[in-house]
Amino acid sequence: MKPKVAFFDFTGCEGCQLQVISLGDDLLGLLQVVEVVNFREAMSDRGQDYDIAIIDGAISQPADIERIQAIRKQAKTLVAIGACACLGGVNSQKNFRSPEDVRRYVYGDRADLIPTIPARPVSQVVPVDWEVRGCPITRSEFVKVISALLRGLRPIIPNYPVCKECRAHENVCMYDKGMVCLGPVTRAGCDPMCPSFGNFCFGCRGLIDNPNLEAEKEILKERGLSLEEIIRFFRFTWGSLDIAGDMYQYDFID
Amino acid sequence: MHEFELESHYVTRVEGHGHIKVKVAQDRIEEVRFEIPEAARFFEAIFQGRPYPEISLLASRICGICAVAHSSASLRATEAALGITPSPQTVLFRKLNLAGEMIQSHILHIYFLVAPDLFGVGSVIPLAQSHPEVVRRAIRMRKVGDDLCIMIGGRHIHPISAIPGGYYKLPAIKTLQGIRQSLEESFTDLDATVELIQGATLPDFSFPSEYLSLSHPEEYGIYDGEILSSKSGPTPEAGYRNKITEKVVSHSTAKHVNTEFGPYMVGALARFNNNYEMLSRRAKEAAGKLGLTPPCHNPFMNTVAQLVETWHFTEWAIELIDELCLRGITQEELHYQTSSGQGMGLSQEAFPGAAGKDKPPYQITPGQGVGLVEAPRGSLFHDYTYNAQGLITDANCIIPTNQNLAHIEAAMRDFLPQIWDEEQPRITGALEMLVRAYDPCISCSTHLVEVEFIK
Ligand code: SF4
Numbered sequence: 001m002k003p004k005v006a007f008f009d010f011t012g013c014e015g016c017q018l019q020v021i022s023l024g025d026d027l028l029g030l031l032q033v034v035e036v037v038n039f040r041e042a043m044s045d046r047g048q049d050y051d052i053a054i055i056d057g058a059i060s061q062p063a064d065i066e067r068i069q070a071i072r073k074q075a076k077t078l079v080a081i082g083a084c085a086c087l088g089g090v091n092s093q094k095n096f097r098s099p100e101d102v103r104r105y106v107y108g109d110r111a112d113l114i115p116t117i118p119a120r121p122v123s124q125v126v127p128v129d130w131e132v133r134g135c136p137i138t139r140s141e142f143v144k145v146i147s148a149l150l151r152g153l154r155p156i157i158p159n160y161p162v163c164k165e166c167r168a169h170e171n172v173c174m175y176d177k178g179m180v181c182l183g184p185v186t187r188a189g190c191d192p193m194c195p196s197f198g199n200f201c202f203g204c205r206g207l208i209d210n211p212n213l214e215a216e217k218e219i220l221k222e223r224g225l226s227l228e229e230i231i232r233f234f235r236f237t238w239g240s241l242d243i244a245g246d247m248y249q250y251d252f253i254d
Numbered sequence: 255m256h257e258f259e260l261e262s263h264y265v266t267r268v269e270g271h272g273h274i275k276v277k278v279a280q281d282r283i284e285e286v287r288f289e290i291p292e293a294a295r296f297f298e299a300i301f302q303g304r305p306y307p308e309i310s311l312l313a314s315r316i317c318g319i320c321a322v323a324h325s326s327a328s329l330r331a332t333e334a335a336l337g338i339t340p341s342p343q344t345v346l347f348r349k350l351n352l353a354g355e356m357i358q359s360h361i362l363h364i365y366f367l368v369a370p371d372l373f374g375v376g377s378v379i380p381l382a383q384s385h386p387e388v389v390r391r392a393i394r395m396r397k398v399g400d401d402l403c404i405m406i407g408g409r410h411i412h413p414i415s416a417i418p419g420g421y422y423k424l425p426a427i428k429t430l431q432g433i434r435q436s437l438e439e440s441f442t443d444l445d446a447t448v449e450l451i452q453g454a455t456l457p458d459f460s461f462p463s464e465y466l467s468l469s470h471p472e473e474y475g476i477y478d479g480e481i482l483s484s485k486s487g488p489t490p491e492a493g494y495r496n497k498i499t500e501k502v503v504s505h506s507t508a509k510h511v512n513t514e515f516g517p518y519m520v521g522a523l524a525r526f527n528n529n530y531e532m533l534s535r536r537a538k539e540a541a542g543k544l545g546l547t548p549p550c551h552n553p554f555m556n557t558v559a560q561l562v563e564t565w566h567f568t569e570w571a572i573e574l575i576d577e578l579c580l581r582g583i584t585q586e587e588l589h590y591q592t593s594s595g596q597g598m599g600l601s602q603e604a605f606p607g608a609a610g611k612d613k614p615p616y617q618i619t620p621g622q623g624v625g626l627v628e629a630p631r632g633s634l635f636h637d638y639t640y641n642a643q644g645l646i647t648d649a650n651c652i653i654p655t656n657q658n659l660a661h662i663e664a665a666m667r668d669f670l671p672q673i674w675d676e677e678q679p680r681i682t683g684a685l686e687m688l689v690r691a692y693d694p695c696i697s698c699s700t701h702l703v704e705v706e707f708i709k
């Protein structure tokens with residue numbers, strides 16, 4: 001019996017599911033070894049009997065909590081894919097204003113119709129077995145993680161900073177270009193995508209274990225960023241991470 | 255006498271975003287709704303207080319399926335607001351990138367959503383078994399568009415190298431020529447797709463409407479130009495608020511949008527109707543074979559218009575590549591971007607390590623700007639106001655699917671009497687098919703098959 005796989009999306013741009021659809025020949029390969037029973041973006045069948053649940057998107061509506069708990073109950077293995085599901089992602093930027101304010105700005109006097117809670121990663125609500133990081137996930141890492149999972153192995157995911165990969169690629173350092181970058185504290189594994197295409201890293205794969213955030217703050221300060229600007233930069237995708245220190249001037253709204 | 259209600263069951267299911275609700279009593283349509291209970295993301299509020307170099311990176315994350323369109327509309331709005339003029343080379347690359355996204359998105363809709371209907375299956379997955387050549391063709395065709403986007407933006411979903419004013423990194427001529435080759439090769443697949451769609455029978459339905467799209471004097475405009483209404487003529491993009499108004503409706507997190515004439519349609523069919531003359535020769539030939547002539551008032555034909563456009567964008571991409579190769583590609587000097595707009599006080603002098611060829615950051619003057627591009631599903635507006643620190647103070651985004659929502663409901667209302675003598679499952683099926691024809695955003699369209707009659 002092929003394991004049954006179901007995809008579920010929460011709050012996100014659906015780009016991570018599209019990466020899966022874009023696997024091309026690897027998608028055909030995947031379909032040989034698993035049975036996809038639920039994949040809203042690509043199919044109308046909606047099976048509720050599955051072994052592996054693949055989740056993209058952040059938890060950001062009251063109803064999401066119950067829904068993810070039900071999925072966790074059913075699934076033997078739960079995989080979170082993408083920055084939204086693994087970190088809260090860009091959605092968490094709204095967490096630092098009152099939900100009232102945010103709703104009113106976008107939906108005016110109909111704000112009450114739109115329920116919302118601070119965005120958070122799946123792991124803050126239910127246990128997550130595996131993660132595929134990135135905004136969006138990279139196709140190769142998705143394949144790597146899923147095939148390891150199917151074989152009962154643990155894939156090796158880098159836990160060193162993006163800088164290390166940049167050096168291997170002989171990229172000009174963003175700091176040497178007069179820009180700023182979160183590469184020193186961000187987990188590598190993206191084949192330093194952004195710096196290789198000339199842009200700064202904003203941390204979409206999340207922090208390395210034991211990141212030296214104080215040092216990162218110091219570098220950014222040296223380059224002229226105010227504390228407020230540093231916090232804003234850190235919150236590009238890390239808004240839901242409970243990072244210690246004086247970075248957070250505001251409490252989590254809940 | 256016709257009397258029934260139908261509604262989808264999303265509440266009892268664990269997922270579902272968007273469903274149909276219809277109520278008919280004594281031959282009177284009491285209610286027709288297309289609902290979108292999609293999680294709201296609050297991007298306009300998120301933009302507030304963030305600096306200009308981050309905005310297009312954030313904007314593309316509104317929708318992974320049309321990331322390039324959001325990135326492009328965002329860059330154009332920022333440039334309009336801050337008075338930045340991109341070079342002709344940059345504009346050529348942006349057009350090429352949008353063409354690539356159109357190709358991949360249209361193919362995705364035609365093959366992943368429409369083709370299963372034609373073969374009578376629930377998804378593309380069983381097709382991989384029964385019609386492997388069709389699925390392989392779909393994958394091949396999508397890949398061309400996808401590769402084109404990866405070549406320019408660094409990746410398709412969430413372009414990296416595109417910034418206000420230009421590109422951090424550009425592909426080599428050789429890479430462009432490689433893609434050109436794949437584009438040429440996809441003509442055979444395009445022919446096969448025309449044959450496939452020719453075999454489809456679409457409902458005969460006419461719903462004359464107002465069509466809105468970009469329009470450009472020299473090309474089939476998708477990157478810049480004026481807003482063209484089939485009813486009232488042109489409006490400059492910056493004056494879009496004089497033409498369309500948004501309102502929040504209770505059954506949807508998406509806002510409904512109307513013009514002074516009420517609901518209108520955007521997307522492939524609207525562009526086809528408004529800009530037919532600008533289509534490439536082979537695209538017009540394909541339209542002829544597929545029986546599509548302007549003006550076409552049958553929303554079911556939107557998928558057909560997408561295929562005609564895929565022909566056009568494939569040929570156009572080749573033209574754009576040829577022009578770029580002829581001009582030669584130069585890595586232009588850029589104003590460097592910081593993560594903090596102007597506020598961080600960085601300058602070459604203050605920071606001598608800065609790479610010499612990059613110019614200092616822009617001098618920001620506060621201002622407002624509108625960026626309009628054609629996304630695969632229709633006109634996409636971004637409207638930003640920046641303060642003197644280069645931070646956004648106000649933002650408004652109007653996405654294509656929102657613009658079509660009111661039109662979808664109006665069309666369903668009009669279509670219903672034409673089919674209500676049928677068996678209920680057939681009514682449901684026909685309504686779903688109508689909604690799906692708009693390609694409302696792939697995420698909203700697939701699960702509509704879940705519609706159920708409650709009486
Ligand atoms: S992680 Fe990024 S690409 Fe994936 S769903 Fe979230 S915003 Fe989209």
Ligand code: SF4
Pocket residue numbers: 134135162186187188190192193194195200201202203204205206
């Ligand atoms: S460079 Fe940083 S932001 Fe870019 S893909 Fe890698 S981890 Fe994500």
